[in-house]
Amino acid sequence: MLGIDPGTAIMGYGLVREGSDDALELVEYGVLTTPAKTPMPSRLLALYSQLQALLRRYHPAVMVVEELFFNKNTNTAIAVGQARGVALLAGAAAGLQVGEFTPLQVKQALTGYGRATKDQIQQMVRLTLNLDYIPKPDDAADALALAICHLRSRRMIQALENRDLMI
Numbered sequence: 001m002l003g004i005d006p007g008t009a010i011m012g013y014g015l016v017r018e019g020s021d022d023a024l025e026l027v028e029y030g031v032l033t034t035p036a037k038t039p040m041p042s043r044l045l046a047l048y049s050q051l052q053a054l055l056r057r058y059h060p061a062v063m064v065v066e067e068l069f070f071n072k073n074t075n076t077a078i079a080v081g082q083a084r085g086v087a088l089l090a091g092a093a094a095g096l097q098v099g100e101f102t103p104l105q106v107k108q109a110l111t112g113y114g115r116a117t118k119d120q121i122q123q124m125v126r127l128t129l130n131l132d133y134i135p136k137p138d139d140a141a142d143a144l145a146l147a148i149c150h151l152r153s154r155r156m157i158q159a160l161e162n163r164d165l166m167i
Contacts, residue, residue, distance in 0.1 A: 002060040002096075003146030004051075005139045006068075006083035008043050009034060011051075012139030015058055016129065016147040024151060026129045027058065029140040040079070044086050051090035063091040064099040064150040066106070066142065101149050106142075109149040121145050 005012035015027035032050040034043040055063075065087045068080055091098040101109075107116040110124040122134045122141050128148050135141045 001147045001151055002054070002058070002063040003143040003148075003150070004063060004065045004087045005142040005146065006065060006080055006087050007139060008040070008047070008079045008083045009036065010137070010139050011047055011083055011087070012137070012141070012143035013054060014135070014140055014144030014147050015060065016144060016151060018151065023130070024128055024148060026131065026135075026144070029135050029144050031137060031139050040082065044082060047083060047086050048090055051087060052094070055090065055094045055096070060096065062097045062099065062150065063087070064101055064146045065091070066146055067100045067102045069103055099150055101146055101153075105153075106145050106149045109152050110145055124148075 001016050003012075003014045003016070011032040012029075013032065014029040017025050017027055019025045032047055032054070034046045038046070065084055068077060068084060088098055104114045107121060108114050110116070110128070111120050113120075116124075118138065122138075122145075125131075125141055125144050125148065126134050129144065135144055
């Protein structure tokens with residue numbers, strides 16, 4: 001499971017898998033970066049190339065990308081939207097199942113509270129993955145939170161489907 005926190009300067013990624021005991025395990029996390037003052041088409045191409053390399057290295061079956069929420073800075077929102085498009089394209093081109101979650105959905109899945117703080121989310125990432133530290137930078141921790149959100153949501157959907165089959 002690959003989570004992506006989109007951005008054109010820094011794109012966070014986090015890989016998580018389900019262990020044999022159904023516990024979630026960290027595989028890897030980090031950021032993909034592009035140099036400042038690089039023209040946008042070159043940045044997008046660099047992100048796409050880095051994502052392709054990541055997908056070839058780990059072969060995830062599913063990728064989730066954070067949905068864009070309204071941002072007062074339209075230039076930032078447009079740039080993040082372009083980075084999201086690159087991530088969605090890379091996932092689709094690789095034949096992955098691609099999902100999307102809003103920040104609210106991630107907060108609710110990890111903490112049960114839609115207004116959780118960034119620190120609360122990071123602590124839940126640390127606890128869920130049984131880590132001694134909070135993953136840094138924040139973009140990578142956010143990507144891990146997206147992957148955890150998807151895995152937890154999938155488990156809930158499967159449990160509900162199994163429950164419906166028993167009724």
